[in-house]
Amino acid sequence: MRYVVLDTETTGLEAHLGHRVIEIGCVEVVNRRVTRRNFHTYLNPDRDIDAGAFNVHGLSREFLSEHPRFEDKVKELLDFVRGSTLIIHNAEFDLRFLNAEFARLKLGEFRTHCHDVIDSLRQARDMHPGKRNSLDALCDRYDISNKHRTLHGALLDSELLAEVWLAMTRGQESLVIDAGNETVSESQELHLEEVDVSHLPVLMADETEMAAHQGYLAALDKAAKKPCVWRQWEGETNAA
Structure with missing residues (x-):
């Protein structure tokens, strides 16, 4: 778009x-x-x-x-x-x-x-x-x-x-990937359990991307005037 x-x-x-x-x-x-x-x-x-x-x-x-x-x-x-x-x-x-x-x-x-x-x-x-x-x-x-x-x-x-x-406008409004106006029949639906992910590469975030992510979380904290759910979850995980 x-x-x-x-x-x-x-x-x-x-x-x-x-x-x-x-x-x-x-x-x-x-x-x-x-x-x-x-x-x-x-x-x-x-x-x-x-x-x-x-x-x-x-x-x-x-x-x-x-x-x-x-x-x-x-x-x-x-x-x-x-x-x-x-x-x-x-x-x-x-x-x-x-x-x-x-x-x-x-x-x-x-x-x-x-x-x-x-x-x-x-x-x-x-x-x-x-x-x-x-x-x-x-x-x-x-x-x-x-x-x-x-x-x-x-x-x-x-x-x-x-x-x-x-x-x-950041945020995903739907879990469905819109491919135009086409509709997908039940027989054409792709189920995640049918996908072979064993050969997919795993790309880790670098330091710049991690810093950008932390900056975005900080912006969420500021907008919500409280820690966002990801920060709360990280705190609970670290405490455990």
């Missing part, structure tokens, strides 16, 4: 007042792994930047005047996102601006070029009702370092959101 985590920066808050997209950052996630394929561009909006927006992202009109316009980068953007499921934090905001840009070019709505859109903010609110669910708050909740985030940036925020979303 291919996902694209997307974020934008804009000249202001109101697309219907003529504010424009000035930065787009996209991060590819395939089979729940962040790949090294990204899309990133700054855009010349041909207009001033609201002071409030500048305080958020620090992008000036002078800096942006040296970059391409939206119409110059739209094909590259579409080639990157086409057919994917988008993950956007507060998707309504970004889609409103992207739709306005697409309308100027008579390209229809942006989301029609993608398979689906997941609003990670709405998802976080469902998972953590009554709590702060900004990107910074979620980074803290899932123990993802954002110390290098002094200003908002579309690519940096997409990279952080990719980590946050993977942490939010």
Whole structure:
């Protein structure tokens, strides 16, 4: 499954007042792994930047005047996102601006070029009702370092959101491996006792992987505000 985590920066808050997209950052996630394929561009909006927006992202009109316009980068953007499921934090905001840009070019709505859109903010609110669910708050909740985030940036925020979303959705929802929409008849079912595992290699976790595992357990402890069941089990085993 291919996902694209997307974020934008804009000249202001109101697309219907003529504010424009000035930065787009996209991060590819395939089979729940962040790949090294990204899309990133700054855009010349041909207009001033609201002071409030500048305080958020620090992008000036002078800096942006040296970059391409939206119409110059739209094909590259579409080639990157086409057919994917988008993950956007507060998707309504970004889609409103992207739709306005697409309308100027008579390209229809942006989301029609993608398979689906997941609003990670709405998802976080469902998972953590009554709590702060900004990107910074979620980074803290899932123990993802954002110390290098002094200003908002579309690519940096997409990279952080990719980590946050993977942490939010980590976990196996089913013991059945889904092979598309195919159904398996009783005669086709594979029973574990029928599988010969005697020749399967055993790969032990290395020190880096063990450290990552302990870091994940620590994040679980922090989210649950108590030791996770694996840590409790390990304590009982060591005591025995």
